[in-house]
Amino acid sequence: MLARRLSDDPSVRVVLLEAGPARGGPAVADPARWTELIGGPLDWGHAYEPAAPTLHRPIAIPRGRVLGGSSATNAMLWYRGHPADYDAWGEGWDFATLLPYFRRSEDAGRSDPWRGTGGPMRVEAPADPHPVALAVLDAAVEAGLPRIADANGATNLGATVPEFTVRGERRHSAADGYLAPVAGRANLDVRCDTHVVGLEFAGDRCVGVRWRPARGEPGGGVLRAERGVVLALGALETPRLLMLSGIGPAAHLRAHGIAVRADLPVGDRLADHPLVTGITFRAREPLGPVRGTGGGAMLNWCSPGSERPDLHAFVVQGPHATPEVAARHDLTPPVFALSPGLMRARSLGEVRLTGTDPTAPLRIRPNLLGDPQDVEALCAGVEFVQQLGRTGALGAVAAGPAAPDHLLTAREREAFVRLATSTFFHVAGTAAIGPVVDRALRVHGVDGLRVVDASVFPSLPSCNTNAPVIAVAERAADLLRAAG
Numbered sequence: 001m002l003a004r005r006l007s008d009d010p011s012v013r014v015v016l017l018e019a020g021p022a023r024g025g026p027a028v029a030d031p032a033r034w035t036e037l038i039g040g041p042l043d044w045g046h047a048y049e050p051a052a053p054t055l056h057r058p059i060a061i062p063r064g065r066v067l068g069g070s071s072a073t074n075a076m077l078w079y080r081g082h083p084a085d086y087d088a089w090g091e092g093w094d095f096a097t098l099l100p101y102f103r104r105s106e107d108a109g110r111s112d113p114w115r116g117t118g119g120p121m122r123v124e125a126p127a128d129p130h131p132v133a134l135a136v137l138d139a140a141v142e143a144g145l146p147r148i149a150d151a152n153g154a155t156n157l158g159a160t161v162p163e164f165t166v167r168g169e170r171r172h173s174a175a176d177g178y179l180a181p182v183a184g185r186a187n188l189d190v191r192c193d194t195h196v197v198g199l200e201f202a203g204d205r206c207v208g209v210r211w212r213p214a215r216g217e218p219g220g221g222v223l224r225a226e227r228g229v230v231l232a233l234g235a236l237e238t239p240r241l242l243m244l245s246g247i248g249p250a251a252h253l254r255a256h257g258i259a260v261r262a263d264l265p266v267g268d269r270l271a272d273h274p275l276v277t278g279i280t281f282r283a284r285e286p287l288g289p290v291r292g293t294g295g296g297a298m299l300n301w302c303s304p305g306s307e308r309p310d311l312h313a314f315v316v317q318g319p320h321a322t323p324e325v326a327a328r329h330d331l332t333p334p335v336f337a338l339s340p341g342l343m344r345a346r347s348l349g350e351v352r353l354t355g356t357d358p359t360a361p362l363r364i365r366p367n368l369l370g371d372p373q374d375v376e377a378l379c380a381g382v383e384f385v386q387q388l389g390r391t392g393a394l395g396a397v398a399a400g401p402a403a404p405d406h407l408l409t410a411r412e413r414e415a416f417v418r419l420a421t422s423t424f425f426h427v428a429g430t431a432a433i434g435p436v437v438d439r440a441l442r443v444h445g446v447d448g449l450r451v452v453d454a455s456v457f458p459s460l461p462s463c464n465t466n467a468p469v470i471a472v473a474e475r476a477a478d479l480l481r482a483a484g
């Protein structure tokens, strides 16, 4: 995305290095097949370290490894959350500043004070949502939530048909939106299957990167960057590369024999949204082929005491469960799920190296459910979703609960949350504005090095993270242009 915006200036030469391939194939293009990509060759294959609050269960944290990154492997929901999320980011990153960048990034098919048209990211709402999705929306209204036309508009509190990064029947990734239209541009050199394994310095200035072929072939070298290096490797690989290059917590680097260039809290404050996967209902009728992404209904509401939505659920056309929940319940089709996530979790974690090999596993401790208030809020989310199962609207399509298979008591709810919580795939914050980068996204203590990805989020917005990453990158493009 940034590579496209920077190369809009013909006097700037941009080289984009991507570890994954240029194209992902039919499973990337088909919105209904996104879950197949998890754990496959286009996934970095990271995992969270098992931890007590989630009952020591293994939890994978997928990241896209293909041109377009995770926007080419994600579930495609396009959602900004609440303006106050960004106001908390402070000067230069507050919602009023970011709104023009959200609007500039999108082609939402309409232009109003909130939404943009003609931008690179095509976003569309499903033309024909599944009847189950429509029943979920009616159920939410029956339970007291307002029905809203656009969660990216004036308010996000309520039930709505969400928008997705699709064009017709096909996924529309950041590579489709930003890079494909400028393929062949003379000043933009896109090199795929190229793994960046280190940063090169001259004194305090980052002057290039070290790379090697991503598929293990011999070769590799150093690429010099006259005007600077921008890291956009995502919230797990960016902190890895910084730490391998001597930028990180000094004691941790020294423990791995890495000379310290800048003692910074890289890898700290790792944030993610815990997601209860999911509350599954037995459907009265076969559900037919997956429509669109399998989503089609989104609910945003408040846990007790929250002044703005911190709970967010989406419908899944089929079962949605951790292996541990699936092992204890009958999820034979036809079933559908509603999965509530906590969008302002208090728990924060960390990512650390396990060795100096750039392909070594990372030690990722998200601390999901580490704060008791997060558990309480998710229990409230489960309770609300189970109550939806008792509405007339949902009763019209659901024959009864499948997992959990009965209305849970408070004590059972907590046990279920611990068994069913996984990741919403929204890892961020590991090289945050403030402690690690300045307000222009420059890494403290070194010259010529910026970070432009989800790592820089000072806190996690209460939404899925693709749209915010792209808005941040849009603003970064202006900052870099202004810096010359």
Ligand SMILES: Cc1cc2nc3c(=O)[nH]c(=O)nc-3n(C[C@H](O)[C@H](O)[C@H](O)COP(=O)(O)OP(=O)(O)OC[C@H]3O[C@@H](n4cnc5c(N)ncnc54)[C@H](O)[C@@H]3O)c2cc1C
Binding pocket: 017, 018, 019, 020, 038, 062, 063, 064, 065, 066, 067, 068, 069, 070, 071, 073, 074, 075, 076, 077, 078, 079, 194, 195, 196, 197, 232, 233, 234, 235, 237, 238, 241, 424, 425, 426, 427, 452, 453, 454, 455, 464, 465, 466, 467, 469
């Ligand atoms: C399964 C899944 C579902 C999701 N669903 C949604 C959703 O529905 N809606 C939403 O808004 N968000 C969703 N997200 C999250 C969202 O897609 C990401 O937060 C966002 O794309 C992150 O952007 P990023 O630029 O920080 O990193 P990424 O998009 O992960 O990009 C990093 C890029 O850098 C490359 N890279 C990494 N290390 C190196 C290296 N050393 N050398 C060369 N290249 C490297 C990677 O291959 C990748 O292409 C989902 C994510 C996943 C994985």
